[in-house]
Amino acid sequence: MSLLEVSDLRKHFPIRTGVLKRTTGWVYAVDGVSFDVEKGETMGLVGESGGGKSTVGRALLRLTPATGGNVTFEGINVMKASRGEMQKLRSDMQIVFQDPYASLNPRMRVRDIVGEGLVIHDVGTDAERKKRVAELMDIVGLSPEQAERYPHEFSGGQRQRIGIARALALNPKLIILDEPVSALDVSIRAQVLNLLEDLQDEFDLTYVFVSHDLSVVKHISDRVAVMYLGKLVEISDSAVLYDFPQHPYTEALLSAVPIPDPQTERSRKRIMLEGDVPSPADPPKGCVFHPRCPRAQEICTTAMPRHVPTPGADAGERHEVACYFPARFKDGQRFVADEPFRDALPEDQA
Amino acid sequence: MADHLLDVKDLSTYFFTHAGVVKAVNGVSFTLERNETIGIVGESGSGKTVAAMSLLGLIPDPPGKVVGGTLMLDQRDLRTLSDEEMRAVRGNDIAMIFQDPMTSLNPVMKVGKQVAEAIVLHQKKSNSEARRMAIAALARVGIPDAPRRAEQYPFEFSGGMRQRVMIAMAVSSNPDVLIADEPTTALDVTIQAQIIDVIREMQFEFNSGVILITHDLGVIAEIADKVMVMYGGRTVEYAPIDEIFYNAHHPYTWGLLSSLPRLDASKKVRLTPIEGQPPNLLFLPEGCPFVGRCPHELPQCRGEWPAEETVAPAHGVHCWIPVDQRLALRAELPHFKEPAA
Numbered sequence: 219m220s221l222l223e224v225s226d227l228r229k230h231f232p233i234r235t236g237v238l239k240r241t242t243g244w245v246y247a248v249d250g251v252s253f254d255v256e257k258g259e260t261m262g263l264v265g266e267s268g269g270g271k272s273t274v275g276r277a278l279l280r281l282t283p284a285t286g287g288n289v290t291f292e293g294i295n296v297m298k299a300s301r302g303e304m305q306k307l308r309s310d311m312q313i314v315f316q317d318p319y320a321s322l323n324p325r326m327r328v329r330d331i332v333g334e335g336l337v338i339h340d341v342g343t344d345a346e347r348k349k350r351v352a353e354l355m356d357i358v359g360l361s362p363e364q365a366e367r368y369p370h371e372f373s374g375g376q377r378q379r380i381g382i383a384r385a386l387a388l389n390p391k392l393i394i395l396d397e398p399v400s401a402l403d404v405s406i407r408a409q410v411l412n413l414l415e416d417l418q419d420e421f422d423l424t425y426v427f428v429s430h431d432l433s434v435v436k437h438i439s440d441r442v443a444v445m446y447l448g449k450l451v452e453i454s455d456s457a458v459l460y461d462f463p464q465h466p467y468t469e470a471l472l473s474a475v476p477i478p479d480p481q482t483e484r485s486r487k488r489i490m491l492e493g494d495v496p497s498p499a500d501p502p503k504g505c506v507f508h509p510r511c512p513r514a515q516e517i518c519t520t521a522m523p524r525h526v527p528t529p530g531a532d533a534g535e536r537h538e539v540a541c542y543f544p545a546r547f548k549d550g551q552r553f554v555a556d557e558p559f560r561d562a563l564p565e566d567q568a
Numbered sequence: 569m570a571d572h573l574l575d576v577k578d579l580s581t582y583f584f585t586h587a588g589v590v591k592a593v594n595g596v597s598f599t600l601e602r603n604e605t606i607g608i609v610g611e612s613g614s615g616k617t618v619a620a621m622s623l624l625g626l627i628p629d630p631p632g633k634v635v636g637g638t639l640m641l642d643q644r645d646l647r648t649l650s651d652e653e654m655r656a657v658r659g660n661d662i663a664m665i666f667q668d669p670m671t672s673l674n675p676v677m678k679v680g681k682q683v684a685e686a687i688v689l690h691q692k693k694s695n696s697e698a699r700r701m702a703i704a705a706l707a708r709v710g711i712p713d714a715p716r717r718a719e720q721y722p723f724e725f726s727g728g729m730r731q732r733v734m735i736a737m738a739v740s741s742n743p744d745v746l747i748a749d750e751p752t753t754a755l756d757v758t759i760q761a762q763i764i765d766v767i768r769e770m771q772f773e774f775n776s777g778v779i780l781i782t783h784d785l786g787v788i789a790e791i792a793d794k795v796m797v798m799y800g801g802r803t804v805e806y807a808p809i810d811e812i813f814y815n816a817h818h819p820y821t822w823g824l825l826s827s828l829p830r831l832d833a834s835k836k837v838r839l840t841p842i843e844g845q846p847p848n849l850l851f852l853p854e855g856c857p858f859v860g861r862c863p864h865e866l867p868q869c870r871g872e873w874p875a876e877e878t879v880a881p882a883h884g885v886h887c888w889i890p891v892d893q894r895l896a897l898r899a900e901l902p903h904f905k906e907p908a909a
Contacts, residue, residue, distance in 0.1 A: 266756035373845050403611040404783060408827035408841030415838070430756065433786075437829030437836070460831060474761040476786030477832050478825070480809050483789045490765070491758045494726045 219293060220254035221424050222278070222392060227251045227287035229273050233499060245499045247273040249448035250287070252525065257391075260418065260425040262439030262456060264432055264471075268495050269445040271428045275394045278426065279311050280304070291392065309339055312385035316397035318377030322369040328355075328380055329365035335387045354383040359413060375406035379413070386417065392424045399434060411438060432475050436460060441536065444468045447506040448498055450525055454537045464528055464537065464544035466513050505542070513543045513554065523562035571643070573777045574600040574623075574745055579637035581615075581622045584630065590849045592618040594801040595637075595873075600745065600777040607792030607809075608781045609824070613846055615801040616781045620747045623779075624662055625654040642744065659690025663738035665767075667750035669730035673722040680706065680718025683737050690741045705736040708773075709766050728759035732766060739770045746771065749781045764791060785828060789813060794882070797821050800847050800857025802873065807883035817885040817894055819862050822901055840902060856888070864889055864897055 229248040232241040248270040255261045263271040277284045280296055289296040291307060299307055315321035322331055333351045336342065342350065352362035358379040369377060378398060385393050395414070399407040415438065417423060429435050435442055439456045444467065452465040463469045470489040477483055491510050496502055502509050504519040511518065525540040542558035577597045583590040593615040600606050608616040621627050622634050625646065639646040641661060649657065666672040674682055683702035687693055693701065699718075707714040709732040722730055731751060738746060748767060752760035768791060771778050780792060788795055788809070795812040797805040797820065805818040816822055823842035830837075844861040853859055855870045862869070868888050876884040879891060887894065 266758065375845065403846065404785075404824055405611065405827045405842035406845075408829075408839040409843070411829065412839055412841060432757070433829045433831040436831055437833075437839070457835075470758060472831070474757045475831050476760075476764075476784070476790040478785035478789050478813070478828055478830070479832065480789045480813050482832060483786075488761055490761060494728055494759065495756070 221257040221292060222255040222426070223288075223290040224254070224274075224278065225252045225288045225290075227274065227277060227289060228285045229270070229277050229282065230285045243499055245497075246448045246501055247498055248277060248284075249501070251445070251448075251450050252287075253443055253450065253453060255392075255424060255426060257424055258418075258422055259440040260427055260438055262435035262442040263426060263428045263445060264430065264435045264442055265445035266430060266471075266495055268447065268498055270448040270498070271430075271445050272396055274445070275313065275396045275426060275428045278394060279308075279313055281313070305339070309335070309388035310390050311392045311394070312388070312390040313394040313396060314378070314381045314385050314398045316400055318374050318381060318401060319369075321381055322377055324369055326368075327365070328367055328369065328372075331369070331380060332365065332383045332387060335384065339388060341388070350387065351383075354386055357386065357417070358383045359409075373406075375402050375410060378402065378410055382410075382413065382417070386421070389421070390423070392426070394426045394428070396428045397430070398427075400429065400431065407434070414438065432471060444471065447495060447501050449506050449522065449540065451507065451541065452537075452539045458537070462537075462545075462547050464539045464546070465507075465541045466511050466543075466545075467507050469545065470512075505540075515543070515558075517542055517558050521564045521567075523559075524564065526561040572599040572640070573602050573604075573642065575638075575640040576619075576623070577638045577640075579619060579622055579639065580635045581618050581627055581632060582635050583632045585850075588850045591801050591852060592632075592849065593622060594852075596796075596798070596801075596803050597637075598796050598803070598806065600779065602744070602775045602777055603771065604794070605771070605778040605780055605792050607788040607795045608779065608798060609783065609785060609788055609795060610798035611783060611846055613800075613849060614798040616798050617749055618801075619798070620664070620749055620779060620781055623745075623747065624658055624664060625649075625651075626658075656690070659686070660741045661743060662745045662747065663741065663743035664747040664749065665731070665734050665738050665751045667753050669727065669734045669754070670722065672734060673730060675722055678719055678721060679725065679733055683718075683733065683740060686737050687740050701740065702736075705740045706733065709733075709736045709739075709770070710762070711736070726759075727755050728762060731755060731759075731763050735763075735766055735770060739774060739776075742774050743776055745779065746774075746776045747779045747781070750783070751780075752787065753782070753784070760787075767791070785824065797824070800852055801849065802857055802886065804856075804858065804887070805883075805885045806876075807880070807885075811880055811883045815880060815883070816898070817879050817883075817891070818887050819864050819889070819897075820858050822898065823861075826901060837902065856886070 227248055231245040231247055233243040235242045265271050276282045278289055329351050332354055333347050336347045351365055355362045355365050360379055399410050427438055436456050442456045442459050443453045444451050446467050452468045463472055470491045473489045493510055505522055508514040508518040523540045523542050525538055528537045528539045542562050543554050545552055545554055579593055579596045581593040583592055596619055610616045680702050683705055684698040687698040687701050703714045703718050711717050711732050752763050792809050794808045796803050799820050805821050826840040842861050847857050853870050855872050859865050859869045866888050874886045874888045876886055878884050
């Protein structure tokens with residue numbers, strides 16, 4: 219059993235218009251996402267804006283109620299958990315948000331922000347809680363005296379450390395990190411990434427790391443899930459994803475990231491995607507990626523390919539892709555088959 | 569003296585605030601040629617945007633003021649020009665693309681009209697002529713169906729399309745110098761690639777010099793010809809592109825390079841961050857602003873700002889550490905990479 223099991227997760231937001239706020243459509247923010255996260259590993263969720271990656275992060279914690287699907291944490295169904303079960307789950311599953319300015323209450327002292335979870339969950343006496351807050355400050359690289367200050371007295375990187383201290387307070391097993399370093403400068407970003415790695419080792423944490431930055435995701439994740447328009451298009455070990463991308467969107471995404479090495483940059487060929495990401499309120503029929511896909515054929519316009527384990531052992535053991543024409547690798551050679559990949563066909567056509 | 573398209577010498581821009589003097593840009597020099605791209609790299613507060621705004625004469629005064637230096641654009645010192653003349657420079661000779669295309673466009677004005685307005689203002693064209701030129705400019709930056717899109721409002725455009733509109737506006741007057749301030753930071757990576765392409769095409773078409781301000785060394789590696797690394801209002805290192813990446817001499821440049829997670833790394837390497845926090849610009853030391861965070865600090869670093877030392881052709885560095893010692897320190901960096909032969 220994996221620590222976290224997500225199956226067919228869906229989150230559709232209603233579009234309400236007019237005086238009566240009638241629902242006139244739906245935004246398919248997350249539409250049938252399935253993945254497992256093993257204890258102690260870091261699962262990266264990556265994709266462009268509107269892909270649904272942050273919504274997945276929130277739906278996992280029930281911070282936003284899912285429209286459908288299941289999330290199981292240590293065998294407990296998060297979607298159907300009772301109040302009591304949910305209280306327990308909330309201490310095991312924590313989240314760190316992107317914006318270190320908006321996610322800390324400006325009128326609370328840092329000690330109250332970090333210790334709030336302890337109070338809510340009724341952990342220890344006042345003195346014990348105070349000691350725990352001091353300990354947490356130390357763990358994230360701040361001094362315990364700084365706990366008396368207010369958030370505005372801290373820089374962006376320090377605030378993100380406070381957010382991390384808050385998430386650690388109740389000894390969680392899983393932390394959702396929603397773009398935790400996107401607002402930080404390069405040198406500070408490296409400090410926070412190293413801190414997250416150290417904490418994971420020390421406290422045996424499991425991370426779901428949501429980010430648009432492929433370099434950061436590749437660096438910190440054991441496995442990477444690529445999202446596009448509410449769907450998962452590919453999951454793979456992060457070590458092989460860069461060398462063996464199978465989905466055309468993953469290929470384009472990887473090739474679009476500039477590498478900080480001028481000689482590499484000069485020799486690289488870029489796959490230019492045409493146009494913008496379509497609106498999740500009106501996703502394309504068939505495979506959601508087909509209007510921008512350089513490999514799209516007729517079959518791609520009919521139905522979304524199933525998300526299945528991929529052909530070719532070169533690509534790693536836990537590689538999954540949702541594509542009729544995935545790139546395959548055999549003896550170091552890359553090729554794309556002419557025939558659609560049978561396993562990905564909808565059940566009635568397979 | 570060779571003639572440069574743009575020759576900035578010893579530019580200093582200070583802000584006089586109640587709390588004290590903020591030396592946002594402190595003695596910065598660089599040159600730019602036609603068809604050349606200079607990347608200005610640095611973290612928040614390093615002074616890179618203020619340097620660009622100084623060129624455009626857009627420093628709010630008070631509290632800001634360009635207090636020193638010469639800014640020669642094609643033999644004219646921009647600092648000596650009147651407000652009127654400066655306005656003409658901004659429209660015709662230097663154009664700027666900002667980071668956030670949503671807040672830089674007027675939300676209640678049709679897109680085509682906004683581009684046309686810039687043309688009417690700076691090129692003294694008739695309204696109908698400007699309108700025709702605006703549509704052509706929109707088409708040139710890759711906006712499909714430009715005549716129809718020109719009739720729409722900014723909110724009907726995606727982020728990437730809005731940035732294309734900004735570029736269309738900026739290049740409508742065929743500028744000599746194009747300043748792009750974090751032009752792709754707010755955009756998704758596949759859209760970023762498109763926008764960088766458009767900037768390149770426009771540069772090629774108009775023979776412009778481009779000043780690219782960014783914190784992203786990947787983007788720099790992709791399009792810059794030379795790089796100026798700024799820290800605390802100072803230029804710490806200034807060099808051709810390959811020199812910065814393969815022969816960096818300043819500890820701050822090393823710190824930036826080894827802070828980066830690499831997509832092309834074959835195995836996981838622990839990052840080496842720069843310790844500490846960025847400096848408070850109100851209390852910058854007399855000497856090198858990197859003191860306190862620099863792992864190789866010497867006693868003289870706090871005393872005086874080191875003079876520029878040329879370590880290779882067109883490669884200057886400001887650092888007190890003797891050059892042989894610097895090379896020895898660099899050889900021990902885990903991330904340091906010699907160029908492939």
